[in-house]
Amino acid sequence: MNTTPSNILVINCGSSSIKFAVINPASEQALITGIAERLGEAGAQLVWRGSQQKNTTALETADHDLAMQAILTLLAEQQLADTLIAIGHRVVHGGEAFTHSTLINKAVKQAIADCQSLAPLHNPANLLGITITEKYFSQLPQVAVFDTAFHQTMPAKAYLYAIPYRFYKEKSVRRYGFHGTSYRYVAETACQQLGIDYQHSQLLCAHLGNGCSAVAVSNGQAVDTTMGLTPLEGLVMGTRSGNLDPNLFSFLADEYGYSLEDTSRILNKESGLLGLSELSNDMRTLEEAANQGNQQAQLAISVFCYQLAKTLGGLATALPRLDGLVFTGGIGENSSFVRQQVIKQLAILGFTLDEQANQQHGNKQGVITQPGSTCALVVKTDEELMIARDTASLVNQAPATPNH
Template identity: 65%
Template sequence: MSKQNILVINSGSSSIKFAVINPQNEHEYVSGLAERLSQPEARIIWKQDGEKTIYDMPNADHDIVCQKILHLLEEQQLTETLAAIGHRVVHGGEHFKASTLINDDVVQAIEDCKGLAPLHNPAHLLGIRITQKYFPNLPQAAVFDTSFHQTMPPQAYLYAIPHSLYRDHHVRRYGFHGTSYRFVTGEACQRLNIPVNESNILCAHLGNGCSAAAIYHGQSVDTTMGLTPLEGLVMGTRCGNIDANIFNFLHQQLGYDIDRITTLLNKESGLLGLSELSNDCRTLEEAMEQGHEQATLAIDVFSYVLAKSLSGLASSLDHIDALIFTGGIGENSRVIRAKVLQQLRIFGFQLDADANANNGKNNKGIITTADSPVALVINTNEELMIARDAAQLAGC
């Protein structure tokens, strides 16, 4: 088997997602998740040919897990087919406007950005260094969540704070989910027969983390996430947009320190905080059907904030060629899609209830009527996008 496959790595602080993909025929040979690393419950979930195998690895750290993944790939004779490795990196700051091959300067630049993503970039660097150790002769590429949004104009990315904070400390809106936006934009334009460089698209990437973006002629011109992934939409456990003075209020009224408030807004808010039940949209929709008031409230707030944000993002476009729903919630929540389109009726959106019920699978993902602006569901594939970038950069 020739060397044409890409090993895709997404290294987190306590997990590693991985896949082996052929970017030419889009075949995924294996995928998996190593989770709860350095804990007694550490394990690898290995998926191949529709079957799942779990390997318990108590207390295994990133290095030990990577050795095991390498061994499993060798057993499947996949290591000899690898042409390159592609790494997801959350934050590239203003250093990177596109994916890039990894060298010492790139590693240092990712290191320099760790203050902007302290939970993510150090973990990505760990994954890069470990794979460099085990695959010293393979080209490796970094694919940044933030690079797609580097086309935003200053009016979209600057905050109305002293300009010295941007000039000296790079405080600005960066945006995330860029790899997903690139993939679904290209897919939508292909399905609708619209040239990417002439497209006007609104996109909502909805998962446990959520954001929306305005894409003009294939480039990001505005997005909802900011300096960090906390800004913007209501999310699974993140609050999204909120009065910044809440820090002072909670400190003075409740005695919370900055770490407690940061934890509250990032891990105890959003759908979980509103519902006091769950951050999982499926659980909340089931509870809503049974009359759970706070679950209903959480979904209503989530949908309204999304619709309001999409309306604002539309001001940066000439017209709307398509509204894309993607991510776990966007691809599967018929309830939220229906609510959002109803709240966007000022733009003329009209839901096709039957198409929405099957996620648009029978009509290129389209869930609106023939006389409506197009809204469609597209399953994102960030891993494939990373594999494509890595293959192109490695010249294979």
């Protein structure tokens, strides 16, 4: 194997997992991908795939530090450890401090820490990943790629809430948006597939997975999105409610005695598809149950699709025209039924579904609509590749010395 340093290690550190990939930015090929999961639990394990089949290694009760040691050992065994030129980290929340990906130094780490109140479940874990990789890869530059950065081009009319302005001035309470790294990738890729200029394009994109959001992209810049101060706002999701009446908090406190923490947990972890169906947060499970006549599964899917279509219709008002609607994420890429229902609901915007193309998840260009229709297409997202691209670009512009 060629050991000339040329590859990027991509890290996505969560509260109980570390996702990783080694990507060659020149060929844009992933040489190895994997996840250390269930960290801190008895069943912790390292699951990875190189050029061969999937492999699993037990980690017993490993924490993040031990898991990173196991990943480092694996990379050495695969003769990849010495090929790395930098490490790129997914960071969920950059607040208003970051409009682009950036090399990590002490000031950047402090700014990420300062955003912890905006993403208490994500930013501490992201920061932990940075700290641990600095420990084991001290000679390599590190880059932070922010989910929120892409949305920093939104105008104030799109990101401000109609609450006392002092909350924005004093505590930066506003709509931030997420999935930005995914949106940058799929919007650019959609334009390539359609043969249109990204810098002069008008797109709607829907990232649909366990977390769901949508964005309006005008001339390559985000102009409105659905997720807000936190990832709870917006669309119906796997376990998150999306939009609802804020007075639900006081209603549930009066009727059930629920605390703020109780209701917040319910809206984040027990709502959405799971809450409506009382069966699952997984669209595949719900579609199977719906096909067998489960009415609550049918209802959950119906609410999901209607709210998505209604929201996309609203986002379209942020654009002067519509060149395409992009579906991505696990549901967006794989559920022909969800796409069918949404496209039918959006007939007012000129969409006409090509049933066969939709069943095949798109033609050669990913398109699922008929000729003459407003265009809708499927694009498989690749956030890890986008992180690797940003990291390689920043490292190539920077001095070769470590940036921390």
